[in-house]
Amino acid sequence: MNKESKIYIAGHRGMVGSAVWRALTAAGYTNLIGKTSAELDLRNQADVNQFIASEKPDAIIDAAAKVGGILANNDFPYPFLMDNLQIQNNLIQAAHEHEVQKFIFLGSSCIYPKLAPQPLKEEYLLTGPLETTNEWYAIAKIAGVKACEAIRKQFGKDFVSLMPTNLYGPYDNFDLKTSHVLPAMIRKFHDAKKNNNAEVTLWGSGTPMREFLHVDDMAQAVVFAVENILPKHLYNVGTGSDLTIKELAETIQKAIGHTGKIVWDSSKPDGTPRKLMDSSKMNALGWESKISLIKGIQGTYNWFLENQGQFKEIRL
Ligand SMILES: NC(=O)c1ccc[n+]([C@@H]2O[C@H](COP(=O)([O-])OP(=O)(O)OC[C@H]3O[C@@H](n4cnc5c(N)ncnc54)[C@H](OP(=O)(O)O)[C@@H]3O)[C@@H](O)[C@H]2O)c1
Numbered sequence: 001m002n003k004e005s006k007i008y009i010a011g012h013r014g015m016v017g018s019a020v021w022r023a024l025t026a027a028g029y030t031n032l033i034g035k036t037s038a039e040l041d042l043r044n045q046a047d048v049n050q051f052i053a054s055e056k057p058d059a060i061i062d063a064a065a066k067v068g069g070i071l072a073n074n075d076f077p078y079p080f081l082m083d084n085l086q087i088q089n090n091l092i093q094a095a096h097e098h099e100v101q102k103f104i105f106l107g108s109s110c111i112y113p114k115l116a117p118q119p120l121k122e123e124y125l126l127t128g129p130l131e132t133t134n135e136w137y138a139i140a141k142i143a144g145v146k147a148c149e150a151i152r153k154q155f156g157k158d159f160v161s162l163m164p165t166n167l168y169g170p171y172d173n174f175d176l177k178t179s180h181v182l183p184a185m186i187r188k189f190h191d192a193k194k195n196n197n198a199e200v201t202l203w204g205s206g207t208p209m210r211e212f213l214h215v216d217d218m219a220q221a222v223v224f225a226v227e228n229i230l231p232k233h234l235y236n237v238g239t240g241s242d243l244t245i246k247e248l249a250e251t252i253q254k255a256i257g258h259t260g261k262i263v264w265d266s267s268k269p270d271g272t273p274r275k276l277m278d279s280s281k282m283n284a285l286g287w288e289s290k291i292s293l294i295k296g297i298q299g300t301y302n303w304f305l306e307n308q309g310q311f312k313e314i315r316l
């Protein structure tokens, strides 16, 4: 790609899409395009095909998806499976049909088996059963990885999949019913601090381990994939270190200055016990994460303070 290449960022208003837009703009890309879901519903095959045929982008970054935390995934299996299949199938097929040069598909670490050896290597895909709370979403994402791999194998095209670990940062979803754990904790500790340091209820046992990558680091991985032809079809993208949910809670509690009690609600699911990524293949190419968890949490909390009241609600 060159700086004038036309790059369509599907999902450009989301947490990842907006970070990719900022990163590509900062890197000098001048011809970015995006459509909101109200302007173009990516589940509609005819509309997507027509849009790609008329815009003829040089590259597509697929950051559009039905996304949510453990409970949303568990409670709404159908849209997490079907919306995601429809969105990615329509984009991948239109990109193939209209000779889009580069396609970057974003998946998630939940594609790997629930009890795979740690850290998770790309080769562990499809070697065991999935985690049940998000198998619907994972199966859609696995189908996306395989569709890109098939096009690459059969037609030699530059279609690549990046699998980020759990992400967080500006424009995250802070809605407590549908969010991931990190933004949920920011909101819960902030609200409880304001409410005389009231008790905070968190989900599960606190023992699962998670790896967290700042979305601006993820966006740099996407810029890297825009600027280089990556030799393999699938790359993990993470920091290489993880912590327990309990440790995360204590870190966020301290950063926010909440001094009340933490209660664990064991009626809520724990999910996968651990999903630390092995990102050595991506690191070997030259990308690595730069933003420490503590700096990232502080920055995200500042963003939260400046943007309260403007959070999007996810429609499920
Ligand atoms: N968040 C994480 O922790 C995480 C971790 C690993 C991987 N990822 C991956 O990163 C990608 C983006 O996630 P995110 O966290 O940025 O999610 P997000 O903030 O919820 O953004 C998703 C975007 O998808 C768009 N979208 C959803 N349904 C659509 C539809 N039917 N038609 C058109 N657009 C639609 C939305 O557009 P509108 O805003 O216009 O409605 C939104 O901008 C996903 O593929 C996800 O799997 C995220």
Ligand SMILES: C[C@@H]1O[C@H](OP(=O)(O)OP(=O)(O)OC[C@H]2O[C@@H](n3cnc4c(=O)[nH]c(N)nc43)[C@H](O)[C@@H]2O)[C@@H](O)[C@H](O)[C@@H]1O
Residues within 6 Å of the ligand: 068, 069, 070, 071, 073, 108, 109, 110, 133, 134, 137, 138, 165, 166, 167, 178, 179, 180, 181, 182, 184, 185, 201, 202, 203, 204, 205, 208, 210, 245, 268, 269, 270, 271, 272
């Ligand atoms: C990246 C995404 O990760 C998702 O899995 P996953 O890390 O378990 O999703 P999270 O929702 O981030 O939850 C991670 C862990 O934090 C615990 N947790 C504690 N308190 C809370 C809370 O208030 N809210 C939330 N949301 N969790 C909380 C939760 O029980 C789980 O063990 C997948 O469902 C998606 O498909 C995707 O892969």
